[in-house]
Amino acid sequence: MSTTFLGFIQQVINGLTLGSIYALIAIGYTMVYGIIGMINFAHGEIYMIGSYVGVLVLTALTLLGLQSVPLMLLLTLVVSILVTSAYGWTVERLAYRPLRGSPRLAPLISAIGMSIFLQNYVMLGQGARDISMQPLIAGGWRFGAEGGFQVYLSYMQVLIAVVTVIFMALLTLYISRSRMGRACRACAEDREMANLLGIDTDRVISLTFVLGAALAAVAGVLVGLYYGKINPFIGFVAGIKAFTAAVLGGIGSIPGAMLGGIVLGLTESFASAYLSTQYKDVVAFGLLVLVLLFRPTGLLGKPDVEKV
Amino acid sequence: MLKLEAVHTFYGPVEALKGVSLEVNAGEIVTLIGANGAGKSTLLKTVCGLPQATHGTITFAGEDITRKPTHLIMQSGLALAPEGRRIFPGLTVLENLHIGGFFADKSRLEADLERVYTLFPILKERRHQRGGTLSGGEQQMLAIARALMSRPTLLLLDEPSLGLAPLVIAQIFRILEAIRQEGVTIFLVEQNAHRALQLADRGYVLENGWIVLADTGANLLVNAAVRKAYLGG
Numbered sequence: 001m002s003t004t005f006l007g008f009i010q011q012v013i014n015g016l017t018l019g020s021i022y023a024l025i026a027i028g029y030t031m032v033y034g035i036i037g038m039i040n041f042a043h044g045e046i047y048m049i050g051s052y053v054g055v056l057v058l059t060a061l062t063l064l065g066l067q068s069v070p071l072m073l074l075l076t077l078v079v080s081i082l083v084t085s086a087y088g089w090t091v092e093r094l095a096y097r098p099l100r101g102s103p104r105l106a107p108l109i110s111a112i113g114m115s116i117f118l119q120n121y122v123m124l125g126q127g128a129r130d131i132s133m134q135p136l137i138a139g140g141w142r143f144g145a146e147g148g149f150q151v152y153l154s155y156m157q158v159l160i161a162v163v164t165v166i167f168m169a170l171l172t173l174y175i176s177r178s179r180m181g182r183a184c185r186a187c188a189e190d191r192e193m194a195n196l197l198g199i200d201t202d203r204v205i206s207l208t209f210v211l212g213a214a215l216a217a218v219a220g221v222l223v224g225l226y227y228g229k230i231n232p233f234i235g236f237v238a239g240i241k242a243f244t245a246a247v248l249g250g251i252g253s254i255p256g257a258m259l260g261g262i263v264l265g266l267t268e269s270f271a272s273a274y275l276s277t278q279y280k281d282v283v284a285f286g287l288l289v290l291v292l293l294f295r296p297t298g299l300l301g302k303p304d305v306e307k308v
Numbered sequence: 309m310l311k312l313e314a315v316h317t318f319y320g321p322v323e324a325l326k327g328v329s330l331e332v333n334a335g336e337i338v339t340l341i342g343a344n345g346a347g348k349s350t351l352l353k354t355v356c357g358l359p360q361a362t363h364g365t366i367t368f369a370g371e372d373i374t375r376k377p378t379h380l381i382m383q384s385g386l387a388l389a390p391e392g393r394r395i396f397p398g399l400t401v402l403e404n405l406h407i408g409g410f411f412a413d414k415s416r417l418e419a420d421l422e423r424v425y426t427l428f429p430i431l432k433e434r435r436h437q438r439g440g441t442l443s444g445g446e447q448q449m450l451a452i453a454r455a456l457m458s459r460p461t462l463l464l465l466d467e468p469s470l471g472l473a474p475l476v477i478a479q480i481f482r483i484l485e486a487i488r489q490e491g492v493t494i495f496l497v498e499q500n501a502h503r504a505l506q507l508a509d510r511g512y513v514l515e516n517g518w519i520v521l522a523d524t525g526a527n528l529l530v531n532a533a534v535r536k537a538y539l540g541g
Contacts, residue, residue: 179406179410182399182403182406182407183407183410185396185398185399185403186396186399186403186407189396189397189398189399190394190396192358193390193394193396194407195358195378195379195382196356196358196378196382196388196390197382197387197407197408197410197454197455197458198379198380198382198383198410198411198458199379199407199410200377200379201379
């Protein structure tokens with residue numbers, strides 16, 4: 001096989017890994033937008049907190065002398081999801097609910113405030129520098145001829161893909177089949193009407209923040225494991241990228257966020273390989289501009305129907 | 309059963325209801341007629357707490373619900389089929405009905421589905437279709453069926469005949485009569501004054517946020533002022 005082809009495969013693998021992370025975070029943006037029509041600007045920080053909780057739990061488990069990798073991974077995910085969901089719930093409670101019914105600018109500002117607060121809060125508690133950890137899962141497979149270009153697929157990349165697929169399948173099932181999932185979809189279509197049918201829409205809104213935070217926690221844990229180091233600022237860039245992914249896929253659409261994340265991940269990966277690493281953000285955001293120009297509702301978004 | 313006493317409602321600076329008092333007794337069909345912009349829909353929505361009345365009291369089944377949150381009001385035996393139907397277009401007919409019966413357990417849900425399918429057989433046929441693909445008349449039926457899923461004692465209907473063909477309107481009014489036979493009290497807001505007054509036991513006429521007339525349906529039908537303003541002379 002030619003080096004060009006192997007290089008292409010390598011970029012697909014890298015792109016899917018990155019895209020999975022973006023997609024997990026993007027779902028939180030899109031779900032909240034779908035219900036309250038606003039962007040949760042603290043969502044990137046929620047992801048960062050998920051990552052910190054993950055690294056701290058993992059370190060603690062290592063200190064306790066736990067040996068089983070699957071068990072450690074599972075415990076880390078569970079604890080991070082629970083703690084991060086609580087943060088997501090709190091953000092809604094403090095920054096959004098008291099401002100329900102006020103002009104849209106007010107919750108936007110309070111969410112940005114929340115984001116700054118959370119970033120500084122983690123900096124104070126954990127320091128502003130990178131914290132790193134031992135890789136939990138090392139190694140991988142190599143394909144290709146000895147001595148030539150080899151495609152490297154790490155176990156961690158496979159894990160990221162598998163965990164992402166599992167959580168997205170769970171979310172999709174929950175939203176399409178469960179009673180509360182149905183309420184979420186009803187609220188996304190007409191929140192006032194859902195309220196007029198006796199549904200406590202505040203609870204549904206809280207639920208979407210919690211679900212979004214849970215998936216962001218999964219992304220945070222995976223990123224911590226993948227790169228081995230994190231800092232309090234990772235939420236900003238990841239947040240902007242995931243937001244881009246959500247808009248790219250069509251904000252408000254859950255499958256759209258998944259697709260948008262993957263497309264953005266692949267784009268970045270190809271751009272850094274075939275153009276230059278420095279151009280990857282230019283290409284990623286350039287793609288966003290193009291999609292918005294030619295398909296303003298995003299790849300899978302529905303046109304916004306004027307409500308009479 | 310439902311009682312409004314001197315209810316005022318504001319939409320921003322506009323006073324849409326200027327002290328409305330009315331009463332709906334158990335087992336009745338009561339209608340509220342009036343021109344566009346008279347405040348009919350506002351009155352229904354105020355009963356549901358969206359928006360809340362600024363002055364006055366609203367009691368339902370002996371309880372003051374003026375300051376109760378909307379979702380709790382709607383869980384207490386009141387249901388609304390709103391103006392413009394407002395079904396969930398992306399949800400299937402069955403899912404729309406499930407949302408209406410959100411608080412029912414499984415066995416009750418099945419029984420309630422059977423009940424609305426008996427009233428509206430077309431909805432059973434269309435149960436796996438998305439709500440948005442239904443015709444206007446079917447959507448109106450879905451809106452009423454969805455409201456019935458919570459087993460209301462009082463059904464609030466806002467312009468169920470709006471934009472529908474006369475045959476479909478006749479069908480819907482026949483079903484309203486059947487719903488009343490089942491023991492559900494109905495409060496009907498209508499622009500189609502002729503039909504509404506024929507069906508209703510009593511009626512109120514709302515003008516510019518005031519109740520200007522209150523009488524039995526039969527009397528209002530022959531009332532000179534009503535005939536002139538709402539029944540085309």
